[in-house]
Amino acid sequence: MKKEKISIIVPCYNEEESLPIFYKEITKIAEEMKKVQFEFIFINDGSKDNTLNIIKDLRKKDDRVRFISFSRNFGKEGGMYAGLEYATGDFVAIMDADMQDPPSMIKEMYRSIKEEGYDCVALCSPKHKDYGLIRKIFTKFWYKLIGKISSTPQVPGAREFRLMKRKVVDAIINMKEYNRYSKGLFSFVGFNTKWIQYEAPERIAGKSKFNFWKLFRYALEGILAFSTTPLVISAIVGIILCLISFIVILVIVIKTLVFGDPVSGWPSLACLIIFMGGLQLFFFGIMGMYMSKLYLEVKKRPIYIVSETEKTEE
Ligand code: UDP
Numbered sequence: 173m174k175k176e177k178i179s180i181i182v183p184c185y186n187e188e189e190s191l192p193i194f195y196k197e198i199t200k201i202a203e204e205m206k207k208v209q210f211e212f213i214f215i216n217d218g219s220k221d222n223t224l225n226i227i228k229d230l231r232k233k234d235d236r237v238r239f240i241s242f243s244r245n246f247g248k249e250g251g252m253y254a255g256l257e258y259a260t261g262d263f264v265a266i267m268d269a270d271m272q273d274p275p276s277m278i279k280e281m282y283r284s285i286k287e288e289g290y291d292c293v294a295l296c297s298p299k300h301k302d303y304g305l306i307r308k309i310f311t312k313f314w315y316k317l318i319g320k321i322s323s324t325p326q327v328p329g330a331r332e333f334r335l336m337k338r339k340v341v342d343a344i345i346n347m348k349e350y351n352r353y354s355k356g357l358f359s360f361v362g363f364n365t366k367w368i369q370y371e372a373p374e375r376i377a378g379k380s381k382f383n384f385w386k387l388f389r390y391a392l393e394g395i396l397a398f399s400t401t402p403l404v405i406s407a408i409v410g411i412i413l414c415l416i417s418f419i420v421i422l423v424i425v426i427k428t429l430v431f432g433d434p435v436s437g438w439p440s441l442a443c444l445i446i447f448m449g450g451l452q453l454f455f456f457g458i459m460g461m462y463m464s465k466l467y468l469e470v471k472k473r474p475i476y477i478v479s480e481t482e483k484t485e486e
């Protein structure tokens with residue numbers, strides 16, 4: 173009987189220090205799981221260090237190693253998508269190269285799929301030990317917010333580390349949107365998913381590629397991709413303000429007619445104009461953000477561009 177295959181996708185951006193350690197660990201696990209065969213797909217996401225050469229060296233000594241090298245840095249989302257398209261396994265896992273997603277967990281994940289009948293096993297690490305206070309507060313607030321304004325559930329602390337059956341992978345590949353927010357897409361496709369909680373260890377070497385600003389933009393991406401509530405809120409606020417202004421007009425007219433009160437008070441008028449101007453710009457901004465996503469989506473630019481793969485090498 174043909175052995176089942178697990179594809180491991182590893183997006184790599186400047187991971188020269190972590191990669192050899194990761195490779196050693198994952199091959200150790202592959203040794204232990206004799207009943208399955210493996211392929212390791214490394215995505216070199218425009219690294220500026222020696223990452224690509226390290227991957228090529230691994231390929232030379234191990235033909236389970238495959239790789240895609242991008243023409244520039246496209247971001248982890250592009251890397252994951254390319255990996256999913258490229259993978260040939262019956263099961264596919266996405267893992268970070270920095271050992272924050274421990275390779276040893278693959279065994280338990282595979283067992284859950286095979287024995288407990290899940291379609292997908294995903295990991296979450298809600299504690300965020302390595303986050304600073306501000307990042308922790310923002311993260312907590314974000315999960316609360318998205319839970320309220322989106323119909324696609326988001327598990328707090330969800331990582332991209334997961335093992336999926338082929339049918340789940342195919343469903344994800346079928347969503348070819350340009351503005352990708354994978355954690356949301358994974359949740360959107362559904363399927364029977366088991367969540368395992370663990371405490372993500374610190375990165376083994378190198379630095380995190382996500383600073384506060386990048387994460388903020390990523391969080392915004394999640395909201396824009398999976399909720400249209402901000403648009404609804406701006407419409408509702410607009411209606412409420414119209415009603416208020418209507419009442420105020422009535423009050424002023426009646427006051428003038430009944431009490432003969434001359435209409436005065438330009439400071440309050442100035443404040444109102446500034447307030448309304450600000451509010452309008454704010455809501456235009458929200459609309460603009462959705463429009464900009466639409467604009468990028470309509471252009472249908474590729475999610476990644478390949479410079480070389482193991483096939484072009486040989
Ligand atoms: N990564 C990538 N492209 C990028 C940024 C990151 O492929 O533009 C990869 C990176 O090499 C790592 C994974 O995505 O394997 C997670 O990145 P990182 O550890 O920096 O993120 P964190 O764990 O701090 O959220």
Ligand code: MG
Binds near residue numbers: 268270272375380
């Ligand atoms: Mg990391």
